[in-house]
Every structure is written in C-alpha cells, then in structure tokens.
Amino acid sequence: MKQQKKERESNLKIWAMTAATLFGVLGIFALARIPKNNELNDIKAEIQTVNKEIAAAKTNQMKNSAYQQKFDVVKAEKDARDRFLKVVPEIYTERKLSNQAKEFARWEKFLPGKQGKSFIKDYGDSYGYLKNKSTAVYFGNLTNVNHTKITVVDVTVSQNKKDVTYAWQFDYDLKLQKINSFKEIAINNQ
Structure with a gap:
C-alpha cells in the first residue's frame, strides 16, 4: 500500500x-x-x-451620379442618341468623295472633342456602301454621367449588295455630350 x-x-x-x-x-x-x-x-x-x-x-x-443632381438624364440620353443617329447612318451610305470636307465639319459639330474627331477620321472616310439599313443606340447602366457606356450598331448594304454590320462601344460624357473613348466591336460578317 x-x-x-x-x-x-x-x-x-x-x-x-x-x-x-x-x-x-x-x-x-x-x-x-x-x-x-x-x-x-x-x-x-x-x-x-x-x-x-x-x-x-x-x-x-x-x-x-445623375440621381443626386438636377440633371435630366432622359434628355441627355436622347441628345446623345440623336447625335449618333445623325452621324453614323450618314457615314455608311452612298456618298461622294468631293463632299468629304463638308461632311466631316458637320459631323464634328455633332461629335465634338478629340475622340469625336478621331472617330470621324477613322470611320468617316468609309465609301463603297449603297444605303444604311438601320442604326441602333443602346445605353448601359447609368452609374456616372461622365462615363456612360453606349453601344452603337449599324447595318449597311455594301456595293456587292451584302449586309455588313458594324458596332462600337463608347465611353460617353452625358454632361458635355462628347466621346471619352471608343472601340470597335468585332462582328462576324459572312
């Protein structure tokens, strides 16, 4: 123990x-x-x-934000849509080379600024189209009136009578009504 x-x-x-x-x-x-x-x-x-x-x-x-200001979003979007609908369909229709300078000057009034001029310079010299069939303008979700996403899609008839579709994505300033930047969207035209 x-x-x-x-x-x-x-x-x-x-x-x-x-x-x-x-x-x-x-x-x-x-x-x-x-x-x-x-x-x-x-x-x-x-x-x-x-x-x-x-x-x-x-x-x-x-x-x-457009919602915190006394800013008419509907009017601004309508104005932006009208601007694109005045320029893009005219670019992709039958035109004469002799009118190019006048056309560029008129289009620059609708799409002012450096990026507007760049867009017109890059795409305004497009020839070889018979008529413009349709142009559509789409707005992305509005979170910032200075950087609104806009997509423009254009369908045109080329001289060989085939439909050709072009599209662009724009970063657009609704307040100043000008393009901040843009890029072409690749579309498979067959």
Whole structure:
C-alpha cells in the first residue's frame, strides 16, 4: 500500500511538471504572438487610409451620379442618341468623295472633342456602301454621367449588295455630350 501511494505521488508529480511545462511553453508562445504597439499603429493608419479612400470614392460617386443632381438624364440620353443617329447612318451610305470636307465639319459639330474627331477620321472616310439599313443606340447602366457606356450598331448594304454590320462601344460624357473613348466591336460578317 505504501508502494502504491508512492507511485501515485510520483505520477502526480510527473503530471504536474508536464502541465507546468506545457503552460510555460503556451505562455511564451502567447507572449510572442502579442502585437507590438507600432504594428497596431501601422494597422490603424492603414485602416484610416482605406476609410478615407472609401469616403472619397463615395463622395465622387454621389457627385457624378445623375440621381443626386438636377440633371435630366432622359434628355441627355436622347441628345446623345440623336447625335449618333445623325452621324453614323450618314457615314455608311452612298456618298461622294468631293463632299468629304463638308461632311466631316458637320459631323464634328455633332461629335465634338478629340475622340469625336478621331472617330470621324477613322470611320468617316468609309465609301463603297449603297444605303444604311438601320442604326441602333443602346445605353448601359447609368452609374456616372461622365462615363456612360453606349453601344452603337449599324447595318449597311455594301456595293456587292451584302449586309455588313458594324458596332462600337463608347465611353460617353452625358454632361458635355462628347466621346471619352471608343472601340470597335468585332462582328462576324459572312
């Protein structure tokens, strides 16, 4: 019985030392993982910077939103549609080379600015079409009146009497009624 009592005390001491060692190691590990004050300050500074950027983006979004201003979106979109419908169908119809300078000057009134001139220069010298069949103007979701997505699709009849389709994606400023940028959309004409 004395032997069992000694063994129990010995086992108890071993368990106590193992537990103390384990708690010591965990304590050291926990102390090593506590962030330093300068790390916390850096994280707080990053959070403040991100919050300022978010606030600035929200302010800019609200400022440029058509819904926060006294801005007639319907009229602006109609004006933009009319501008494209006056220029694009005329480009893709039967024309005379002798009228090109007058046509370019008139079209630049409808599509002003550097990108408008670039569009007219790139596509205005298109000849070899008999008539324009249709032109459609589509507006993307309006989130910013200064950068509205507009898609223009034109179907024309070429001199060999085949329908040819052209399409462009425009980044358009509804406030200033001018093209910010554009790119042609590839369409497979067979």
